[in-house]
Amino acid sequence: MTTLSATALPAGPYAGALGANATHTKEHAMETRKEPAKASAPSDTTQQAAAMRAFFAKVLPPILGLALLIGLWHLATAKGGSIPTPAQTWEAAAKLFADPFYRNGPNDQGIGWNILSSLQRVAIGFGFAALVGIPAGFLLGRFALLSSIVNPIISLLRPVSPLAWLPIGLLVFKRADPAATWTIFICSIWPMIMNTAQGVQRVPQDYLNVARVLNLSEWKIVTKILFPSVLPYMLTGIRLSIGTAWLVIVAAEMLTGGVGIGFWVWDEWNNLKVEHIIIAIFIIGIVGLILEQLLVFLAKQLRTEA
Amino acid sequence: MEKFVSIENVGMTFDTKKGKFVALRDVNLGIRQGEFVSLIGHSGCGKSTLLNLIAGLTLPTTGAMICAGREIPGPGPERAVVFQNHSLLPWLTCFENVYLAVERVFSETETRVQLKARTQSVLELVGLAHAMHKYPGEISGGMKQRVGIARALAMEPKVLLMDEPFGALDALTRARLQDELMAICEKTQATTVMVTHDVDEAVLLSDRIVMMTNGPAATIGEVLEVKLPRPRDRLSLTQNADYMAYRSAVIEFLYTKQSHPLAA
Ligand SMILES: Nc1ncnc2c1ncn2[C@@H]1O[C@H](COP(=O)(O)OP(=O)(O)OP(=O)(O)O)[C@@H](O)[C@H]1O
Numbered sequence: 001m002t003t004l005s006a007t008a009l010p011a012g013p014y015a016g017a018l019g020a021n022a023t024h025t026k027e028h029a030m031e032t033r034k035e036p037a038k039a040s041a042p043s044d045t046t047q048q049a050a051a052m053r054a055f056f057a058k059v060l061p062p063i064l065g066l067a068l069l070i071g072l073w074h075l076a077t078a079k080g081g082s083i084p085t086p087a088q089t090w091e092a093a094a095k096l097f098a099d100p101f102y103r104n105g106p107n108d109q110g111i112g113w114n115i116l117s118s119l120q121r122v123a124i125g126f127g128f129a130a131l132v133g134i135p136a137g138f139l140l141g142r143f144a145l146l147s148s149i150v151n152p153i154i155s156l157l158r159p160v161s162p163l164a165w166l167p168i169g170l171l172v173f174k175r176a177d178p179a180a181t182w183t184i185f186i187c188s189i190w191p192m193i194m195n196t197a198q199g200v201q202r203v204p205q206d207y208l209n210v211a212r213v214l215n216l217s218e219w220k221i222v223t224k225i226l227f228p229s230v231l232p233y234m235l236t237g238i239r240l241s242i243g244t245a246w247l248v249i250v251a252a253e254m255l256t257g258g259v260g261i262g263f264w265v266w267d268e269w270n271n272l273k274v275e276h277i278i279i280a281i282f283i284i285g286i287v288g289l290i291l292e293q294l295l296v297f298l299a300k301q302l303r304t305e306a
Numbered sequence: 307m308e309k310f311v312s313i314e315n316v317g318m319t320f321d322t323k324k325g326k327f328v329a330l331r332d333v334n335l336g337i338r339q340g341e342f343v344s345l346i347g348h349s350g351c352g353k354s355t356l357l358n359l360i361a362g363l364t365l366p367t368t369g370a371m372i373c374a375g376r377e378i379p380g381p382g383p384e385r386a387v388v389f390q391n392h393s394l395l396p397w398l399t400c401f402e403n404v405y406l407a408v409e410r411v412f413s414e415t416e417t418r419v420q421l422k423a424r425t426q427s428v429l430e431l432v433g434l435a436h437a438m439h440k441y442p443g444e445i446s447g448g449m450k451q452r453v454g455i456a457r458a459l460a461m462e463p464k465v466l467l468m469d470e471p472f473g474a475l476d477a478l479t480r481a482r483l484q485d486e487l488m489a490i491c492e493k494t495q496a497t498t499v500m501v502t503h504d505v506d507e508a509v510l511l512s513d514r515i516v517m518m519t520n521g522p523a524a525t526i527g528e529v530l531e532v533k534l535p536r537p538r539d540r541l542s543l544t545q546n547a548d549y550m551a552y553r554s555a556v557i558e559f560l561y562t563k564q565s566h567p568l569a570a
């Protein structure tokens with residue numbers, strides 16, 4: 001320790017005491033430290049085997065789970081009844097997906113169109129929610145007074161089912177389609193506002209102190225400090241919003257009709273095509289999963305390490 | 307003696323979950339323009355708290371903080387801070403971190419090319435030319451500290467406030483930067499307040515060493531005037547009897563009069 005302490009001066013009787021007091025990492029130690037050498041390289045074949053094992057360990061359990069689900073489903077439905085068997089459903093799905101993009105008038109369109117128009121509504125409603133919610137979240141996080149004015153309103157409105165807003169949408173927009181988009185807007189905006197505001201409030205004080213010492217303009221504070229450190233919170237908000245939006249669109253479309261996966265489910269129920277309803281359940285699940293994974297991927301790409 | 311920075315009867319009380327915590331009381335200190343003052347004391351006595359008060363990052367509970375004849379209203383670029391934990395923005399490269407400060411201070415009078423040259427030269431000064439475009443997450447603790455120093459120096463502040471700026475550095479880099487700092491202070495005549503744990507560093511660099519008593523309710527215990535002639539040369543000082551006397555005085559204060567408090 002003594003040799004590492006402050007200066008190259010001769011060490012007095014107490015010099016060691018101070019050196020021992022310092023708990024700091026010494027730079028050279030840090031700069032030259034290397035990763036411990038990897039254990040002796042395993043031969044190619046054992047490495048391959050290990051990779052295979054890792055792959056199966058990851059892929060096998062989910063496949064097993066799915067097989068179990070389908071097996072139970074088969075057992076439950078094989079004796080007949082109103083619910084179709086997995087095989088029947090598969091057959092119907094094959095037929096359905098053979099021509100996903102046909103159009104026979106406004107109320108009879110391919111499954112592809114139905115999915116796409118639901119996604120479009122989600123995208124528009126969600127887009128507007130982001131446009132309004134993210135800046136609103138920044139303002140609420142930054143200005144305590146504003147937040148104490150608006151927070152009670154948000155707390156009151158947030159637990160309301162977005163479907164309760166559907167009639168208001170119908171009233172204002174006079175048409176079903178924008179009304180469904182409106183409900184998506186409503187359900188998406190809360191997580192966006194809440195998470196962004198929380199992110200702004202949690203910006204580390206150290207970074208804000210830098211901004212204060214430099215006396216940065218509000219614009220620089222937002223672009224150089226707030227935005228980058230809030231980004232992960234914002235992405236969480238976006239992920240939650242998309243999740244609920246996708247939940248709500250199905251219900252909203254059941255009520256409004258037109259083209260869309262929710263409406264399609266309702267239509268197939270009226271036609272008593274139960275296998276199509278089961279297919280729809282799978283489609284909704286898979287699309288939701290894909291949306292979620294896309295955002296998780298995006299979040300990973302944007303993460304900066306301190 | 308014209309006081310540039312004046313700390314008058316300052317007390318600092320924090321509101322904590324367990325009630326009020328008196329960190330500092332009755333602190334009185336005047337600092338001349340161009341003076342180099344070190345704050346030394348045991349861990350947790352309130353050195354950073356006092357430095358933050360001068361920076362304006364916190365306002366005192368009692369008393370007054372005055373700089374250049376006016377009460378310190380808050381932080382500002384004329385009082386640059388080297389933070390104890392370096393506080394670099396992790397999403398900006400070292401260059402960008404320093405540039406942010408340079409741009410803030412000089413953008414009204416200089417072109418972008420000049421601003422960039424300024425940023426580059428200050429990074430070269432702290433020996434980081436090679437790591438300029440790395441992110442803080444990619445460099446060592448000592449290198450981060452040096453970027454923090456560069457950021458503060460680049461602002462050419464009236465008052466330079468440093469919280470253990472050389473804490474995370476190895477002996478050689480530390481000695482080199484101490485010499486650089488002495489030269490810079492000589493040249494710019496910046497008023498400097500530095501927190502340190504290191505007795506040799508304090509004696510080598512300071513005009514005065516302010517020794518603080520142990521907390522809670524810490525205050526200034528003794529002030530030691532270091533009358534070694536400048537420029538100071540670390541090698542010739544090794545033979546200097548005055549130097550050894552100053553050194554012993556500080557050590558005497560820290561280890562006899564304020565022997566280390568038992569961990570609370
Ligand atoms: N924001 C705060 N709230 C409550 N207590 C605080 C706060 N900041 C500092 N303290 C307390 O004030 C005392 C002095 O802290 P300070 O950080 O100034 O010590 P220090 O002398 O800089 O120590 P070190 O050498 O370890 O950096 C400590 O007991 C600390 O717990």
Ligand SMILES: [Mg+2]
Nearest residue numbers: 353354390469
């Ligand atoms: Mg400290």
